[in-house]
Amino acid sequence: MESVSSPLRCFGECHTAEKYxxxxxxxxxxxxxxxxxxSIQEVVSVYKQIHSLPHTTAVFATMTEPTLLRDxxxxxxxxxxxxxxxxxxxxxxxxPWLCYWILxxxxxxxxxxxxxxxxxxxKFLARCQSPTGGFAGGxxxxxxxxxxxxxxxxxxxIGTQEAYNIIDREKLLSFLFSVKQPDGSFVMxxxxxxxxxxxxxxxxxxxxxxxxxxxLFQDTPTWIVSCQNWEGGLxxxxxxxxxxxxxxxxxxxxxxxxxxxxxxxxxLLRWVASRQMRYEGGFQGRCNKLVDGxxxxxxxxxxxxxxxALFKGGDSTLSLQKWMFEQQALQEYILLCCQNPAGGxxxxxxxxxxxYHTCYCLSGLSVAQHFGNMDLHHELxxxxxxxxLAPSHPVYNICPEKVAQAIQHFHxxxxxxxxxKEGSSACNTTTDHS
Amino acid sequence: SEDPKQLIQDRKEWADLEPVPQDDGPNPVVxxxxxDKFTDVYDYFRALLKNDEKSDRALLLTAEAIxxxxxxxxxxxxxxxxxxxxxxxLREEMRYITAIIEDQPKNYQxxxxxRMVVEWLNDPSEELEFIAEILSQDAKNYHAWQHRQWxxxxxxxxxxxxxxxxxxxxEDVRNNSAWNQRHYIISHTTGYSDPAILNREVQYSLKxxxxxxxxxxxxxxxxxxxxxLGLSSHPGLLEQILELKETHCSPYLLGFLVxxxxxxxxxxxxxxxEVLSKALELCELLAREKDTIRREYWSYVGRSLQxxxxxxxxxxxxxxxxxxxGSVHQETPCSS
Numbered sequence: 001m002e003s004v005s006s007p008l009r010c011f012g013e014c015h016t017a018e019k020y021x022x023x024x025x026x027x028x029x030x031x032x033x034x035x036x037x038x039s040i041q042e043v044v045s046v047y048k049q050i051h052s053l054p055h056t057t058a059v060f061a062t063m064t065e066p067t068l069l070r071d072x073x074x075x076x077x078x079x080x081x082x083x084x085x086x087x088x089x090x091x092x093x094x095x096p097w098l099c100y101w102i103l104x105x106x107x108x109x110x111x112x113x114x115x116x117x118x119x120x121x122x123k124f125l126a127r128c129q130s131p132t133g134g135f136a137g138g139x140x141x142x143x144x145x146x147x148x149x150x151x152x153x154x155x156x157x158i159g160t161q162e163a164y165n166i167i168d169r170e171k172l173l174s175f176l177f178s179v180k181q182p183d184g185s186f187v188m189x190x191x192x193x194x195x196x197x198x199x200x201x202x203x204x205x206x207x208x209x210x211x212x213x214x215x216l217f218q219d220t221p222t223w224i225v226s227c228q229n230w231e232g233g234l235x236x237x238x239x240x241x242x243x244x245x246x247x248x249x250x251x252x253x254x255x256x257x258x259x260x261x262x263x264x265x266x267x268l269l270r271w272v273a274s275r276q277m278r279y280e281g282g283f284q285g286r287c288n289k290l291v292d293g294x295x296x297x298x299x300x301x302x303x304x305x306x307x308x309a310l311f312k313g314g315d316s317t318l319s320l321q322k323w324m325f326e327q328q329a330l331q332e333y334i335l336l337c338c339q340n341p342a343g344g345x346x347x348x349x350x351x352x353x354x355x356y357h358t359c360y361c362l363s364g365l366s367v368a369q370h371f372g373n374m375d376l377h378h379e380l381x382x383x384x385x386x387x388x389l390a391p392s393h394p395v396y397n398i399c400p401e402k403v404a405q406a407i408q409h410f411h412x413x414x415x416x417x418x419x420x421k422e423g424s425s426a427c428n429t430t431t432d433h434s
Numbered sequence: 435s436e437d438p439k440q441l442i443q444d445r446k447e448w449a450d451l452e453p454v455p456q457d458d459g460p461n462p463v464v465x466x467x468x469x470d471k472f473t474d475v476y477d478y479f480r481a482l483l484k485n486d487e488k489s490d491r492a493l494l495l496t497a498e499a500i501x502x503x504x505x506x507x508x509x510x511x512x513x514x515x516x517x518x519x520x521x522x523x524l525r526e527e528m529r530y531i532t533a534i535i536e537d538q539p540k541n542y543q544x545x546x547x548x549r550m551v552v553e554w555l556n557d558p559s560e561e562l563e564f565i566a567e568i569l570s571q572d573a574k575n576y577h578a579w580q581h582r583q584w585x586x587x588x589x590x591x592x593x594x595x596x597x598x599x600x601x602x603x604x605e606d607v608r609n610n611s612a613w614n615q616r617h618y619i620i621s622h623t624t625g626y627s628d629p630a631i632l633n634r635e636v637q638y639s640l641k642x643x644x645x646x647x648x649x650x651x652x653x654x655x656x657x658x659x660x661x662x663l664g665l666s667s668h669p670g671l672l673e674q675i676l677e678l679k680e681t682h683c684s685p686y687l688l689g690f691l692v693x694x695x696x697x698x699x700x701x702x703x704x705x706x707x708e709v710l711s712k713a714l715e716l717c718e719l720l721a722r723e724k725d726t727i728r729r730e731y732w733s734y735v736g737r738s739l740q741x742x743x744x745x746x747x748x749x750x751x752x753x754x755x756x757x758x759x760g761s762v763h764q765e766t767p768c769s770s
Contacts, residue, residue: 018727021648021684028573029608081463088466092476093506098464120461127459139457140480141508191511193546230617230658236576239583241614243576267661273731274650281727287610288651289574317737324731 008066008382009329010044010281010336018278029288036290039349040280043337066335066383068365069343073358074111076343077102080355081117093137093144096128096151101359103157107399108362108389118158125151126166132178133171143175144189149201152208156406157398164409170416173211176202177418184219185237195236196227200249203256204396208403210410213418221259224250228263231287232271242271244285244298251305252395260309269310272302273324281329282337282348283364292347293338293357296364297397300325304367304394321378327368331382334365366392373400436494441474447491453477454484472502479509488519497530504534510543514550524555532564539568545577549584558589566598573602574611583618595619607642610651617658626659635659640674647682653690665690666698685725692716692735699743710743 009015019037022030047066081102084091091098099121106113113121127139128151134143135151155163179186179198186198199220206212227234227250233242234250251268254260275283275295283295303323311318338345338361344353345361366389371378381388393400442448455477458465468476479499482492496513499506517527531548538544552558565582568575586595596619602612624631639656642649660668672694679687695713699706717736721729 014726023646023648025607025646027606027608029606082465084464084466086467086469086472089468089472089503090505092466092468092472092503093508095464095466102464116461117463120459121463123459123461124463127457136508137506140454140483141506142511144507188542189507189511191514192507193542193549229614230661231614231654235614236580239587239618240580241576241611269731273728276727278725278727286574287654288608288649289610315738317734317741319730319734322730324734326727326729329727 008332008336009326010332011048015044015279016041020279032290033288036348037279040333040337043349047336066332066387068335068383068387068389069339069341070109070386072341072343073105073339073345073362074109074343076340076353077105077109077111077355077358081106081113081121093141094147094150095138096125096135096147096154097137098355099125099154100150100157101355103154104392104398105355105359105362107157107402108366108392110390113158118160119162121154121158122160122163122166125155129166129168130171130175133168133173133175142189144192145179145186145198145201146188148172148175149204152205153396153398156208156396156402159402159405164406167209169209169211169410169413172205172209173213173216173416173418176206176211176216180216182219184217184221184223186220196224196234196246196250196253197236199224200253200256203253207256208396208406208410210407210413211416213415217257221254221257221262224254224259225262228268232264232267232269234268241286244272244275244283244295244302247272248298248302251302255305255309255395260305261313265306265309265313268302269306269324272299272306275299276325276329280333280337280348281326282333283330290348291333293334293345293364294347294360296330296334296338297360297367300330300364300367301394301397308394320372320376322371322380323367325368327371327380328382330368331365331380331387334361334368335383335387362389363392363397365389367394436491438498441471442478442495442498443474448478451478451481451485451487454480456480475499475502479512483508483512488516490520492516493520493522500534504538504541505543507543510547514547517551518554524551527551528555528560532560535564535568539572539575540577542577545581549581552585558585558591561585562591562594562598569602573606573609576611579611579615583615586619587622592619592623603642607646608649608651610654613651613655617655626662632659632663636668636671640678643678644682647678647684647687650686653684653686657690657693661693661697664697664701665694666701685720688716688720688724692720696739699739706743707745710739713739 020030020033022034080098084098103113103121125135128135128137128147130136130143132143134145135148136143137147152167155166178190179188181187181194185194186202187194188198203217206216224234226238227236227246229235229240229242231242234247235241235243236246247268251260251263254263274287277284277291280291282291282293283299284291285295285298303325307318307323334345337349338357340346340353345358346353347357369379369381369389370391371380379388390399392398393403396403436445436447443453475495475498479495482495493513493516496509496516499509500513516522517524528551531544531551535544535548552561562582562585565578568578586592595615599612599616599619602609620626620631620635626632626635636656636659639652642652657665665671675687675691675694679691692713695709698709699713714736717732717739721732721736725732
């Protein structure tokens with residue numbers, strides 16, 4: 001295990017040389033980028049002043065190292081799991097997401113969820129389950145693939161029998177079929193929009209709960225491939241600009257479906273590697289846009305997936321110790337620039353904290369700290385050892401033990417038989433799944 | 435008509451309907467402290483849903499519910515059901531959705547709703563102008579571009595789009611969404627197979643590179659349009675790039691050179707050792723000095739090239755992929 005206890009990359013004399021070069025041509029893009037760089041510089045210089053105090057004792061030295069504000073984040077998360085202010089009215093159709101973001105953050109911090117709360121989460125998510133299958137953003141709302149993904153993940157994090165038993169697998173399967181499109185894509189909900197997020201949500205829940213049938217993902221890999229564009233990343237639908245969130249969803253879905261080699265992995269690798277900001281250390285979502293803490297996961301999280309895919313494809317030149325991004329730089333960005341002193345994490349300095357950013361900044365921090373898998377594991381912790389987070393599964397973004405446990409549980413159950421649609425003619429039921 | 439400032443529960447038009455409170459269960463989690471107004475509107479929305487009521491007052495209520503949470507896709511779906519059942523004036527709905535999008539342009543549901551209304555009306559005539567207006571406020575709004583691409587493809591409105599893209603690139607040559615749109619239009623119209631078109635695009639890109647050499651978008655575009663044919667196949671390109679290297683160097687130019695050399699190695703048999711050594715030198719320069727944030731990546735590229743194209747006796751210089759960890763902070767000469 002490697003511990004970086006002194007020079008931070010952002011303190012190096014070459015760091016300022018990494019600032020944006022606008023070639024004397026000012027545009028909205030360059031102006032905004034330079035504003036962000038100035039704010040990062042400010043954060044770093046304040047931090048430097050604290051750090052450069054004479055540290056005559058080792059104890060004092062550790063106090064000035066980048067520190068993950070564990071207690072503050074824990075209090076913020078613990079409270080949020082129960083109560084949220086009216087600022088969260090805008091997420092009233094995403095409450096399973098709130099459960100997942102908070103539970104995953106707690107599991108990364110290795111803070112246990114009290115049994116009672118875990119059970120209450122299960123009961124709440126049961127109320128979010130639609131009578132026709134899948135989960136909705138709240139009780140009595142319509143089923144939607146995003147809260148379905150979040151609910152299943154949250155239940156798997158809890159990992160009790162009660163949690164697993166909440167999921168109505170038969171209805172979930174019929175929900176997935178009901179949103180499946182002829183071209184291989186999925187709409188997010190009945191009467192809703194198509195984009196590549198839906199394929200990831202569907203593949204994630206189907207694989208975890210063991211309800212994959214031979215036809216469920218027919219033509220889906222081909223559709224996902226069509227989302228990869230000239231930049232090397234993936235857009236939300238074919239033709240759109242490459243974007244970190246959509247690229248993660250597409251790649252992770254392909255990994256679940258075992259079809260990752262249909263993508264141009266080399267171009268994808270070049271694209272995502274280029275998304276790390278040379279000055280800030282964090283990642284941008286799209287070329288020529290701004291850094292954002294959440295991309296610490298959506299973008300950096302692609303590198304473990306690519307590493308594994310390339311390895312499976314026979315690549316012998318991959319590193320045995322590091323992901324193909326600057327792990328230290330990302331950790332510094334998150335620790336120095338993305339923490340709210342009162343708890344919670346955020347996009348960039350000046351922005352407000354929220355549970356989404358808390359989840360994905362911590363998830364990204366975990367990716368940056370842990371290389372490899374259980375067989376080959378190499379850690380790189382910036383700052384104190386106490387900053388260490390639990391490792392996360394790069395496909396599902398819940399802890400690997402929870403993934404294994406869920407898969408083990410649901411694979412004991414038979415794959416449900418897709419039900420007949422209502423109003424269909426009286427044809428025999430054996431035709432659906434030959 | 436109703437007074438929007440009054441709670442629904444106090445409005446006489448709603449006296450006959452019993453509101454349905456949200457049932458989060460006895461020990462709620464992620465419990466939101468809804469305002470009284472929010473609770474009021476949504477209690478009545480749940481009542482409407484339960485009764486499957488299709489009325490004008492229901493339509494009005496969906497607007498109030500949307501105002502309180504425009505991300506509630508269940509409400510939007512219900513609104514669409516009502517619009518159809520009540521045969522409402524869709525022109526008026528266009529006006530409504532226009533105002534909502536102006537106010538909340540980064541929401542999925544509002545754009546999807548607009549698309550549905552445009553489809554029902556089968557009338558895209560306002561779209562390009564409307565989207566341009568939204569893009570004038572945020573030239574990279576992803577939903578706006580998605581809607582724009584859909585409208586153009588669905589209704590075959592390709593004709594004036596390249597001109598629009600050029601205007602945007604004139605305003606901000608770093609607008610990656612505009613570069614993407616450029617690729618979208620050309621791919622779906624003339625294509626890049628016509629050498630005249632390809633050459634035009636290459637020249638356009640080189641022109642933009644000279645103006646702002648550190649603009650990553652244009653370098654990505656240049657590679658994007660040439661990679662299918664092969665970067666090394668375009669005559670004179672290598673020479674032009676090497677010339678630019680003297681006066682307009684950037685990490686992107688150096689990366690592009692690596693790509694040209696790699697393509698050359700892929701497609702030609704001659705000068706392998708020389709080309710490989712140039713490529714490896716650039717990877718090393720990028721990793722060590724010019725693009726250090728991507729040090730792990732460029733080292734990997736170098737090792738891959740060496741393994742794939744290196745001759746069997748020159749394997750000594752490839753650093754083994756696990757042994758170079760050592761000190762994270764090597765002394766590196768700073769690039770000027």
